[in-house]
Amino acid sequence: MSVIKVIFLILLIINTSTYASFAQTVHDEETLQLVIVLHRHGTRTPTYFYKNDPYQDVKKYWPVGLGQITNKGKMELYNVGKLLQEKYKRFIPSYSINSVRVNSSDMDRCHMSAAALLAGMFPPEGDQIWNNQLIWQPIPIHSLPVTKDTMLATLAPCPNYWLEREKVLSKLALVPDPEAEKLSKYISKYAGQVITATNLPDFYTTLLIEERSGYTLPDWTKPIYPDKLKERAEFYGTTYTWNRILKRFFSGPLIKELLHQFKEKSEGCIKDMKLFLYSAHDLTLINTFRGLEFKDFIFPDFGAFIIFELHRSNNKYFVKMFYSHSAEIVPYELEIPNCAKPCPLDKLLNITEAIRTVDWSTECFE
Structure with a gap:
């Protein structure tokens, strides 16, 4: 057998093993309560050119426009959706407006990335099929104007x-x-x-x-x-997010939102909800890692995503965290700093208290 074939076989075994480790186990399916996915948009066109850039002719090189998702980017997020469908096919067998909520930064590339992911994760089945020639279903995507978005675009005014x-x-x-x-x-x-x-x-x-x-x-x-x-x-x-003050303003709002969803679920306030999806930017993921005190800095590639899972075992709630550096890498489980793996929800609430603002707007302007 050639060296190339041996290497290919090794890579195939490693990849298959990784997929198997990421697959939902029977135990996880029994304890899983809620899933939150935070992802970066797919590959886009540039938003910046330097003066001598040989490729700054937009019509010639970037006909879809600046800062827009490319076909490669659409496929990246579609594949992420397929991966999520495979992992959670028993927990979330199909789309329902009562169990799935999608939020996006109000940028074209984020909306389109969310739509591509949803196309991969929730192809219509049965009475959801409304067009036999188009196996796709429209799913609502919610967003705030960027000037009011404190969580995903992080462009809401905050002088302090x-x-x-x-x-x-x-x-x-x-x-x-x-x-x-x-x-x-x-x-x-x-x-x-x-x-x-x-x-x-x-x-x-x-x-x-x-x-x-x-x-x-x-x-x-x-x-x-x-x-x-x-x-x-x-x-x-x-x-x-260099210090705690900056983390409080830049990381805190989204982390507060994610933990609020987990707390609501644990208290039975959102019984039907199974998935929250957030479509955002590289800086959104960076802020989240930094807010959770990860020391090894992770610079997310296009299509990178974080998964948070809420589990219930022996009447106690725990959080698992997974990460994929790009749309082409199978997620692996992370250990949240200063917490166990899995991390007790109560402890996660406690260790993030310092960066979760009570009134973000007041703190920004006071």
Whole structure:
């Protein structure tokens, strides 16, 4: 047998084993009470170009428009939906407006990603089929205007948040960082504009999208892309939730919402609910990880998703957490920091109390 065949067999066994470990066990099916899925949208077109970018002709290279989900992105989320359907086919056998609630950031790419996921997870069956030539059913997707969204888009006005973040960035700017300075100087030389630390995440994402779209990156990017740029983009992503104050404003609202759903379910207030789905952005997932005090920073790829499961065993409630770094990776279980695996709901409520605001708007403006 050739070496290539041996490697393929090993990968197949590993992948099959991973799927098996992610599959819902009989015990889990008996204890499972509620599922919450938080995902990043699928692969999109760029939202940012540097001055000398060879691919900034939108009509030529990005005909669907800027910041829009691509066909690849749609397929990514459709496949996530199929994976979720397989895992939860007994717990949520079909879509019902009484058991499924879908929320999305009010961005086209997030709405379309949610719709693609739902198409994969809930193909119509029986009397849900309304068109024999289209095995798909419309499912409501709810959202708030981005200027009022504190949880998913995180663009609702909060002056005290931005004042605190400016303090953090000012302090960080005083710390010598020769590597970052060298990187910014190198990029600025070729980009045709000054590239600062705040530009690096967008610059990195643009290169990532262009490469994955089949476009050849300029030769000068080879010494810095992807590793050096990704490292700086990841670091900058942490500055949004650098300290407890920032986490309270940026991570707290969504974590508060998720735990509220679990608490409501445990108290019998939402007996019929089985699934809450949230379609959002990379920063939304980052904020969630940071708010839960994960130390190993995880920079989510397109289509990445987190699953929270609420279980009941011996009249006590526990939370399990799973993560997939991208739409193409089977989720694996995480251990929530400062908590056991699975994490008792009461303990999770306790360890997140410091970042869950009582009145977010008042704290933002007072």
